[in-house]
Amino acid sequence: MNNPTNRSTRRTASLLLGATLLFTAGRASAGNEYAEIARLKALNETVRGIRSMNDGEHYTRLEGNDIRRYAYAEAGAGESLLPTPTPNLTISDYELSPDERSILIASGRQPIYRHSYTTSYTLLRDGRLTPILREAEAPRDASFSPDGRRIIYSDRNDLYAYDLETRQTRRLTDDGRWNEVINGTTDWVYEEEFGTTKAYAFSPDGSRLAFLRFDESQVPLMEMMRYDGKLYNRAFSFKYPKAGERNSTVELWVVDLATGAKQRLETGPESDQYIPRIGWTPDGRPWYFRLNRRQNTFEMVVCEPHGAQRTVYEERTQQYVERVDDQTVTFVDRDRFLVRQESHTGYMHLYLYSLRRGLLEQVTRGEWEVTQVVGTDGKRVWYLSTETSPLRRNLYSVRLDGSDKQRLTQGEGYYTVAPSAGMRYFITTFSNASTPNLTEVCDAEGRPLRTLADSRALRDELAARQQPVKEFFRFTTERGDTLNAYRVLPRGFDPAKRYPVLLTQYSGPGSQQVADRWSMDWEDALAEKGYVVVCADGRGTGFRGEKFKKQTYGRLGALEVEDQLSLARYMASQPWIDPARIGIYGWSYGGFMALSCALKGHGLFRMAIAVAPVTSWRYYDTIYTEIYNNLPQFNADGYDKYSPIHFAQMLDDRRTRLLIIHGTADDNVHFQNTVEMTRALNRAGKQYDMMVYPDQNHSMMPDAMSHVRQKMIDYTLEHL
Template identity: 80%
Template sequence: MMNIQATLLAAALFCAAGVQAQNEYAEIARLNSLNERVYGIRSMADGEHYTVREGNDIRRYAYATAGEGVSLLPTPAPNLVITDYGFSPDERMILIASGRHPIYRHSYTTQYQLVADGRVQPVLTEAEAPRDASFSPDGSRIVYSDRNDLYVYDIQSRKTRRLTDDGAWNSVINGTTDWVYEEEFGTTRAYAFSPDGTQLAFLRFDESEVPLMEMMRFDGKLYNTAYSFKYPKAGEKNSVVELWVADLASGAKRRIDTGGETDQYIPRIGYTPDGRLWYYRLNRRQNTFEVVLCEPHGAQRVIYEERSQQYVERVDDATITFVDKDRFLVRQESHTGYMHLYLYSIRRGFLAQVTKGPWEVTAVVGTDGKRVWYLSTETSPLRRNLYSVRLDGKEKRRLTTGEGYYTVAPSRGMKYCITTFSNATTPNRVEICDGEGTPVRTLADSRALREELAATRRPVKEFFTFTTERGDTLNAYIVKPRDFDPSKRYPVLLTQYSGPGSQQVADRWSLDWEDALVDKGYIVVSADGRGTGFRGERFKKQTYGRLGALEVEDQLSLARHMAAQPWIDPARIGIYGWSYGGFMATSCALKGLGLFRMAIAVAPVTSWRYYDTIYTEIYNNLPQYNAAGYDENSPIHFARMLDDGKTRLLLIHGTADDNVHFQNTIEMARALNRAGKQYDMMIYPDQNHSMMPDDTHNVRQKMIDYTLEHL
């Protein structure tokens, strides 16, 4: 037995080591906090001013001239927690969402405050759980959702009318989306105003036949409780979605015919500038996409259609951009195999191909009716630059000059834009430019961070390509320790995501937990394998119908490529991934046959049968028609292949993950147990898929510690 003095000394050393270890990710987080951004940018109607959220204030600035800005809240400002805000059409009022009570990843309920006539006052106070509120186009009303029903609030009379009355939890949803639409189509608001503000189109979700998922909640209580919600897993029933239109004055409602097929998706709805209702229609396989226009007399017609043998890339707000009452832009890849812009007419059909070349348009920034501004990969799949071009495809101009990665927030009418630029060696620089890309002034340049990075000679990404044994050339990056010596041998961690259409290898500045390992003498490498994005349709869609086959081959090839380098220790190769990347890390650990000394899988999918309909079926077809694509590459079915004498496997999961359910890790553990395999596990009680905000630091420090111990 150890004596008391020795015990106290050992405890002190243990505590000191723990404090030091905890500082490793804290240092990464500190550096990230110095990477400057501008939050909550909103262009004002004149195109000459913009607003931003600064703490619990909303301030207005001019694009063209520097200044301190003007607070748009009364002084002294009330004690608000500004989550979001929106202006009335005349910009005389502001609707503020104050506080956030999460439902799922994007959705939340909140309390609303109305800023008008120099005062801030609570509104929608009769609502129990209001959400997704917005002004009508004439500014006289606020429409919002409460407990799966839609309501309209008259600002002048302060009276509320209930538009729907059949909303019920786990049964019917009006005007907001169900779980799978929210997660995969990236929207929570499922209503749209007509331009004159008299009509409200909305979606009604009948999810009564969708299977029920029960997620256990513990929350430090004596008795745990089950949180039940509707979650359609691959091949199971989806919500039946209907399109309705309500008259905001009378409350009268009518249903819009969306065709005889009910097992389909309606991802977006809206109105043309001249007031005609339109909606997206997508079949269950997601390989036929239509834009349907509703004429005033009741007739409907398809104004755009796209088909693909595998799938039509997931549609969003920027898939269709209406230019005026007749013309609209389409962003699609089926015609040439690269994502490009096309101009169509409602009356005449196809008009012009606006962009072309062996590169991709990644975002539509805006249009003034004569030109369109867009981001593309024309200089490199790893980079993004801003261009503009006439709608007939002529007079293309590159507007940004930096070699790296731009994101853009445009002004109304494209008079100005706020660009955020970075590359592998340069943290964020935020600038205001005019519509021709000429810099006007700098808003932020991360100077303190740049100076610190230069002073410490922090290692940066170096980009390279390598060719697999099958002849495929993949983009990759490597980060080496600052004192790298090619005569030595280093451990290497492969970090990846690998999901369809994704990208990890990009020329932009970033730091994460892996960079703490570089400080400890490790090398970090990442490669985008087959199936990832921004290299054309053919490269991306190779993985269709067999998720986890080609992607795993490519990561194993990367591991072998690194093992062959004279400065890599081939006995110390690890791999990490989160979500789809967790699926990959688990698969590589099992199929690697001892190639990896360590693997970390966070929130991994372990069978695509457990994941949702929209994401899984677009890339893997329905399990009823492609059972092999679901089972042959499921890690659960080859748990016996784990060489636990050579490979340490760590599974990490939050028990309240409503996205990739804890079920995935439980069933993986069951399979490993049956196969008699040893592995490690870290569980985060009541944490969601991102483990934010409660365990953001803890999970990353855990991965640092685990890697230092086992790799």
């Protein structure tokens, strides 16, 4: 982070392309406001790498580059599990072996995409640290087998098994090739949208491995230009399926780890489908999730020993089945499993099923949502839910027949929970709008036993400086829709004065920005400068039931834009807001929204900032876009009618100052989106500003996360 005293001035550069495309590199600034925001954010304490041990009485955690063991029930300094002196490892992750006598340590990471990375692996065994898998060129996604005999890993699109006793490596697949075939790890779109990179699963006894094979040879090729300060730029090519285009063909295979023999399991006649998760039943039968291309039919299929297959759960909806993940199905025992779904009642709840008998019980019910299954002991299930408010999360437990529900956390705010084996203890992290992270060890009844982190230094600073905090409110639009919102008022707020206001939002389907949890980002610097910051979750956002969320289906950008325009008009009507100084900001889907609002606002906004915006849903990926908008072959109007590209001429550039920001190495929302948006603005003869970050990805990494935020602060102070 640059010190403000070293940045008393900034270079200002502008380049006019044709007569319309203006790149603005910055303006002179007396300070770096975001440096202070970043410093405060860093004081919000977290406890990293929590792993429960098998006995349920101890846990491990990461502390710097050390892995330490603690007892849940007793305070103490803990015990380092690494030898002394410790080599200079940069521990990015770790896994205990099933018998907990060894630790597999991932050291450092070389990013591939958002979740994926290659790394170096070190094995701690018998008190010694030994680098392993050194013959691998780009190892990733390594893990112990359940019997502790092997480590499975991926290298250059193939799977390998490393034998811990013989120290020999067996190659399990041999047809992996970049941009063609992937074994045991996911392709780009599965990684991004199904949130997983590891596409293999062990049988319970560790003798067999199920894995997915992706054939992406027919997926269209995306070429992303890399510059990297070199004399000749080069294209980075990868397979990216855009809405309506070809996906990978995905197959399910099982390999015998002792012999290397492989068998393909049938997954149905449809090749254009998704297999988002695979696994094994507790008694050793493979299962897989099957999701059709439209994503409105979901099945869990179990493979029987002699080739037969049985659908043990099925869900069909008119619009879409909410994104399936590791929380969709949780096994209770050899026969029973829990399903988290919303189609039965319109709210996300838990249902108990039997592999043999089907539906047994609806476990939870009410006009609220289960957001996470924390764990089960076979008699009860522990879960987080929105029962007290859509803005909050609390921990509950209930018997599997739906009786004896208990609330275990009492704070009014937002909890995350890491349970012990056997559900005897919980490590909870709590925050709310005015309270930074508080991490505690709690007993089975939720009673705090001791504090692990309390962000005390941050709490004291925030109190001393009287940091403005979020105030939650609800407002009703002209159409009668009631929306959840928050506002941050400047310190020393005087209702007799008039203040400029910035609307910050994301607005994507199923998302939530208005939540009662502590956060801080660049917008908070504006509150220090006398601005009001406001955020509202419009129609289509999450945790208010299926009906509220799915009404935007097939017309992304229609209702959401109406709601943000309503919020702007509502704020303009407040006596303490200057109606001539309203701005809007968003990133990614929020960038799509900020652009759309700026163009359709008819001068309502004095300033708009769109970072990494989607400008046509035809440019975005299959899984995300099609689940919410259907395929463009069947809903062309939903793709084109609400694309900012198609109403660029509506920008009132005399009253609305527009800044578009994008990284050229954005593998998620491609720079193409901004190029085509600027092409449309140029043709319409509109003036706008633009900031380009060479070789930065969707998060403006690896170098520009702070710079882009300071740029947005500067731009807002200058133009709003």
